[in-house]
Amino acid sequence: MFMDITWQDPITGAHGFVVIDTLVRGTASGGLRMRQGCTLEEVRGLAQGMTRKEAIHLRPGRHYVPVGGAKGGIDFDPRAPGTTDILERFLVAVNPIMGAYWALGEDLGVRQRDIDDILAKRGLGSGLSAVEKLLTDPEAARARTATAFSTIVDGLxxxxxxxxxxxxxxxxxxxxxxxxxxxxxxxxxxxxxxxxxxxxxxxxxxxxxxxxxxxxxxxxxxxxxxxxxxxxxxxxxxxxxxxxxxxxxxxxxxxxxxxxxxxxxxxxxxxxxxxxxxxxxxxxxxxxxxxxxxxxxxxxxxxxxxxxxxxxxxxxxxxATNAWWWWVTFGDVDGSWDDSRSLVIETLRELTTQVLGEAGRLGITPRQAAQSRVDANLEALRAQPDQMAAAKAER
CATH class of the missing domain: 3.40.50.720 (NAD(P)-binding Rossmann-like Domain)
Structure with a gap:
């Protein structure tokens, strides 16, 4: 565990949490949820899950190289009055962590447009600020993101x-x-x-x-x-x-x-x-x-x-949601629905088929087979900085 943060809203007394489970390339990603009864232990488990979601998508030849896992949570009823105000105070309080380490998006009880509106109103940058240091062409990434998030398909x-x-x-x-x-x-x-x-x-x-x-x-x-x-x-x-x-x-x-x-x-x-x-x-x-x-x-x-x-x-x-964000950001898809749909189907079909095949061959559960893949990918990701340093030294 890299970092645990507990926040208390000064107005309502509601608690919020940020957990950074792992950092890969100095960055972690994971959504922010809001629900009554949310706990630090729950957010820790979700952050561990995000580490797995990231690592399982390591693919040679793709622009997106997985980062670490994180998660945020607020213990408050998202249907209650004052929800947006609590969300705003939380985002203001944890914004330094967002800028340095945590790339976030919506999760249960939180809408992406509310996050985006608050960050824009308060001049707090983007929910993806933490990954900007990893981009070779931020302007192209912003253009793809604009396309991706403005695309409506059959009303959704x-x-x-x-x-x-x-x-x-x-x-x-x-x-x-x-x-x-x-x-x-x-x-x-x-x-x-x-x-x-x-x-x-x-x-x-x-x-x-x-x-x-x-x-x-x-x-x-x-x-x-x-x-x-x-x-x-x-x-x-x-x-x-x-x-x-x-x-x-x-x-x-x-x-x-x-x-x-x-x-x-x-x-x-x-x-x-x-x-x-x-x-x-x-x-x-x-x-x-x-x-x-x-x-x-x-x-x-x-x-x-x-x-x-x-x-x-x-x-x-x-x-797929998390992977798709990064495929758009790093340029594996152009932001269009046709391109996005194609890569989601190709990747999730292949991953599921391979994991179930491995589980059957080895006599283990699909979760164990998927975790084995995650462990191998994390080992490869952690070796990358050493490989990059060695390559620089040779030059």
Whole structure:
């Protein structure tokens, strides 16, 4: 652990946290979340996850070379009055850390445009200031970023789409690796915000029947498949489903019903720690793809693995948003949707297929196989400064 910071809001008393888990090339990246009950321990776990998300994307020949992992969190209800003011005070307080080490973006309960607006209003630079020292052409990076974040696809911003596209691609690759046809498969999504909503969209686009979606108010389901696009068009800013948009044969049940729903793929895309040893017995799905951060607790995953349930870990399945930011920034994509979509699909399909293949060959879990890849990549990344120094000395 490189750095732990705890902040207390002088007005409300709310606490905020920044954890820098690792530095690679003097920099770390990870989002900022806000939720009531957020703890330092939670943020530490998320920062460790960001280290893994970064390292798993080391690829020879790409401009993006992974950095370290970090995370921020604020213990406050994002729906309560005064949310933006608390966010502003937090960003002002931790801005020196941002400038030196921490490149951040949105996460659960925080919107990217609010971060950007606050930083611009207070003259605090960019959320990506910490990576500017790594760029050879900052102006070109800014131009690509402007394109990327102004691109709207079928009513949704591109930066909201790439994470769900990655989750859906990972789920489809996992189905195909198991010999399943996505068009003959069904899925249930927990959460209908940016990650859950777009995961549902791209799974449905691939022919997967979305038979259930859980939000804060209940569990909407239909064995024949929900109209995902209609629900996306009418959801609220927090991912709440408009019950007036439901069709006569759609059902509205209890929020907890998602876990035991009859489906092939379960996509937890809301909160951490959602699947526990106590509740995992009710799961009927044979595949869980972690769209949220840390949704399956370790003892639950161990039990699920023994039952033959495959869990694709979060630091693989939901890593596309973070990777895409850096592909845009460093120039692996030009910022357009076509270019971005192509690289997300190519990379997440390849990663998922390789990790599941390694897990099968070695008789280990997908998480263990993915972690082995992360460990090897981190070792290679840590060797790079020594290699660069040696090359300079030779010259």
């Amino acid at each position: 911003a591109q930066d909201e789409l790439v994470g769900g596209l990655g989750v859906a691609t990972s789920a489809i690759a996992a189905l195909e690796s198991a010999g399943r046809d996505p068009a003959d498969s069904s899925a249930v999504i927990q959460g209908f915000g940016s990650m859950g909503g777009t995961s549902a969209r791209f799974l449905a686009e691939a022919g997967v029947r979305i038979v259930g979606i859980a939000d804060a108010d209940g569990f909407v389901s239909n064995p024949a498949g929900l109209d995902v696009e209609a629900l996306l068009d009418t959801r609220d800013p927090f991912g709440g489903i408009d019950r007036a948009a439901l069709r006569p044969d759609d059902l509205d049940g209890d929020r907890g019903d998602w876990l035991a729903a009859d489906c092939d793929v379960l996509v937890p895309a809301a909160v951490s720690y959602a699947i526990t040893r106590e509740n995992c017995e009710t799961i009927t799905a044979g595949l869980i793809v972690e769209a949220a951060n840390m949704p399956v607790l370790p003892d639950a995953e161990e039990h699920l693995q023994a039952r033959g349930v495959t869990v694709v870990p979060d630091f693989l399945a939901n890593s």
